[in-house]
Amino acid sequence: MAAFFVPKGLQRALLRKNLFSQKIKDMEFQSIKKAQAGISKISLLNSQAEIKTSGLSKEEQSWLKKRHSQKDYFSSFNRLTSFEFIQFSEGISGKTEAEKLEQYRGLGNKICAILNSYKLESIQLEGFDKQAMLAVAEGLCLSNYQFLKYRSGEKESNSLSKIILVHESPLKEELNQLEAICEAVFMARDLVNEPQSYLDAPKLAGEIRKMGKKAGIKVEVLSKSQIETLKMGGLLAVNQGSQTPPSFSIMEYKPAKARNKKPIILVGKGVVYDTGGLSLKPTSSMDTMKCDMAGAAAVSCALYAIAKAAIPVHVIALVPATDNRPGENAYTPGDVVTMYDGQTVEVLNTDAEGRMLLADALAYAKKYKPELVMDFATLTGAAAAAIGQYGIVCMGTAEEKVKSSMKQAGEQVHERLVEFPFWDDYSKLLKSDIADMKNIGGPVAGAITAGKFLEKFTDYPWMHFDIAGPAYLSSPDSYRGKNGTGTAVRFIVEFLKNYQA
Numbered sequence: 001m002a003a004f005f006v007p008k009g010l011q012r013a014l015l016r017k018n019l020f021s022q023k024i025k026d027m028e029f030q031s032i033k034k035a036q037a038g039i040s041k042i043s044l045l046n047s048q049a050e051i052k053t054s055g056l057s058k059e060e061q062s063w064l065k066k067r068h069s070q071k072d073y074f075s076s077f078n079r080l081t082s083f084e085f086i087q088f089s090e091g092i093s094g095k096t097e098a099e100k101l102e103q104y105r106g107l108g109n110k111i112c113a114i115l116n117s118y119k120l121e122s123i124q125l126e127g128f129d130k131q132a133m134l135a136v137a138e139g140l141c142l143s144n145y146q147f148l149k150y151r152s153g154e155k156e157s158n159s160l161s162k163i164i165l166v167h168e169s170p171l172k173e174e175l176n177q178l179e180a181i182c183e184a185v186f187m188a189r190d191l192v193n194e195p196q197s198y199l200d201a202p203k204l205a206g207e208i209r210k211m212g213k214k215a216g217i218k219v220e221v222l223s224k225s226q227i228e229t230l231k232m233g234g235l236l237a238v239n240q241g242s243q244t245p246p247s248f249s250i251m252e253y254k255p256a257k258a259r260n261k262k263p264i265i266l267v268g269k270g271v272v273y274d275t276g277g278l279s280l281k282p283t284s285s286m287d288t289m290k291c292d293m294a295g296a297a298a299v300s301c302a303l304y305a306i307a308k309a310a311i312p313v314h315v316i317a318l319v320p321a322t323d324n325r326p327g328e329n330a331y332t333p334g335d336v337v338t339m340y341d342g343q344t345v346e347v348l349n350t351d352a353e354g355r356m357l358l359a360d361a362l363a364y365a366k367k368y369k370p371e372l373v374m375d376f377a378t379l380t381g382a383a384a385a386a387i388g389q390y391g392i393v394c395m396g397t398a399e400e401k402v403k404s405s406m407k408q409a410g411e412q413v414h415e416r417l418v419e420f421p422f423w424d425d426y427s428k429l430l431k432s433d434i435a436d437m438k439n440i441g442g443p444v445a446g447a448i449t450a451g452k453f454l455e456k457f458t459d460y461p462w463m464h465f466d467i468a469g470p471a472y473l474s475s476p477d478s479y480r481g482k483n484g485t486g487t488a489v490r491f492i493v494e495f496l497k498n499y500q501a
Contacts, residue, residue: 015230019075020301038121042111042136044127046089047418054086074107085111090133098411101135104128105414106138109479111113114146114156125163134174137163140267141182142479146191150351169277177210177309181493182405184305185486188297192472192484196273201239201321204272205292208300208319211252215307222248222282232320232364234356237347239322240329241277246322248361251300253307258314259466260501262371266303266492267361269354269377270296271322277350278326280394291484292354294471295376296321304417313496316368324350334436341457342365346435355439361455371501372398373462375454376488382446383466389473391416392488395451409495415470415487426452 045054048068051061060077064086067075073091077084087107094100101179105493123140125133136401140163165171191199191207199207205221212219224245232248247270254263271292275281281289293465299317306315331337332424335347335355341363365373367393383393384444392410394417396403403419426448429441437456441449451464470487473480480487 031330034135034416036164036250037125038082040079040084040115041124041126042085042087042107042167044087044132045088048088056084060296067389073426074110076114083114083118085114087354096411097131098414099465101131101412102414104132105139105142108136110139111136112140112143112158112160113481115160119159121159122162122164123160126166126168129168132175133167133177134171137165138178138182139479141178142185142483145186145189145481147190147378147483149190149194162366162475170326175380177497180305180308181317181490183308184301184493185489187304188294188301188489189481189484190488191297191301192291192294192486194290196323199272199290199293200323201272202242202245203269203272204296204319204321205249208249208251209298213306215253215304217303218252218305220250220298222250228452229336230340230364232357233338233362235320235322237331237335237337238271238277238324238350238353238356241325241327242323243327246320246357249300249317249319249321250444251303251317251319252315253303254314255310255312257312259312259499260314260371263368264496264499265365265368265370265373265377266315266317267358267365267373267380268296268299268301268319269293269358269375270319271324271354271357272321273323273325274321274351274353276327276355278330279349279351280326280387281351288472288474291472292324292378293321294378294467294484294487295354295465296473297484297486298376298467298488298492302489302496305316305489305493306496307440309493309497311493314497315496316365316370318361318365320361321422324359326350339457341366343437343456344435345431346438348438349440352439352450355450358454359457362454362462363474366459370460372471373458373460374465374492375462376465376467376492378468379466380447380450380468382450384469386420386447387418387469389470389477391418392470392491393418393420393447393466393468394463395420395422396461397403397422397450397458397463400465401464402461405498406491406495409498411492413490413494417465417490420448420451422451422455424450427455430456 041443073088075086091102092100144160220427240489274289274292296319303317340360430437432438467487476482
């Protein structure tokens with residue numbers, strides 16, 4: 001049996017005026033007993049002995065044996081109208097199953113580039129076990145992403161549009177889930193790649209509404225007047241320098257048979273553009289600051305995938321959003337801001353703005369009496385400097401077994417977590433002479449003091465994830481590509497897919 005997988009995200013809608021408005025092809029399933037002739041394929045061989053049954057000519061077999069003996073474990077055969085790729089399992093040398101899955105995704109990335117360079121539309125996979133096959137398909141799909149909305153004239157769109165999985169069973173549930181994840185990652189990348197000239201705070205809320213309607217998620221968007229009534233001082237302070245109003249989006253997915261009695265809450269930083277405010281960033285540091293809402297993209301798109309894949313977990317996402325500008329009424333260093341929960345903050349750096357609006361959202365989350373809260377933000381350069389683009393910095397107060405499950409989920413999808421120390425000593429760095437706390441802790445441990453600041457607005461099990469390093473890349477990195485990566489979408493889905501209350 002074989003499943004035809006045509007993920008919605010594979011073939012991007014090129015001539016669209018709005019995000020997500022173009023109808024994208026649905027997934028197809030077809031039962032076949034063996035790979036189809038005339039279509040490019042990837043085969044996995046477990047030993048040199050299997051070359052005899054590969055269907056290759058004697059000349060090709062001899063050449064392949066020679067490459068194998070030279071420890072070249074990946075080969076390709078150009079059939080003029082298609083390719084045949086051979087991967088030996090010895091070339092997948094990861095020490096753990098998670099490392100091997102990442103190598104299979106990397107294989108998908110390598111083959112995707114070849115297929116698109118030759119303008120080929122389809123690829124079929126055979127000889128892999130189920131998990132390896134799904135990983136190759138995921139690598140192929142995620143590598144095929146393009147953001148062409150603002151290209152004028154002829155657009156160089158990728159040709160790949162179909163992935164065929166040759167397998168003994170249809171893999172319907174697995175492909176439904178993979179399709180939802182790939183689509184959600186593409187949506188998150190689109191949001192991050194959109195310039196602020198299009199995606200301001202109200203527009204972000206509008207895109208979240210569209211996601212909710214498409215996936216059957218309840219969405220409520222609070223207007224500026226409602227935010228003022230709630231006295232969300234942190235969000236309003238950051239917004240003071242802008243002529244565009246803030247927004248506060250609330251998404252809720254509550255399936256009938258949810259595994260958790262109390263909701264899990266995802267909070268995402270939605271700073272759609274960050275100049276640093278009056279604590280102005282250098283010009284070079286502002287060039288990519290449209291990505292400062294990557295946390296908002298991660299949580300909203302992850303919730304979309306969870307709903308589309310029908311994962312039985314009750315989840316709420318909170319997205320406070322604004323831009324941060326040095327306008328005439330901008331909040332200033334030295335200001336004291338009264339937050340949503342009544343605590344006061346002495347602002348000593350207006351570029352430490354993300355924690356101000358996240359703090360209001362974390363305090364607001366208390367009303368739901370949550371089982372667990374997870375916030376995601378491109379929060380500090382300190383986190384990016386510490387571990388680069390290779391992982392996500394995390395810290396918090398969740399139980400160790402929950403942290404362990406999170407780390408396992410991160411390894412599984414290669415969005416690895418690095419837990420920073422969270423000692424109370426760091427809280428002392430936030431002491432203020434005139435308010436309950438300062439919004440920065442000084443020159444040391446910047447990522448940790450940011451986390452300690454957020455902790456002061458929680459009274460529930462909570463984890464903070466700083467995605468500043470991997471959320472936006474200046475050069476391609478395998479299937480993560482260049483620019484917006486959609487980091488944390490796959491991690492959130494993997495963690496909640498396996499979550500047990």
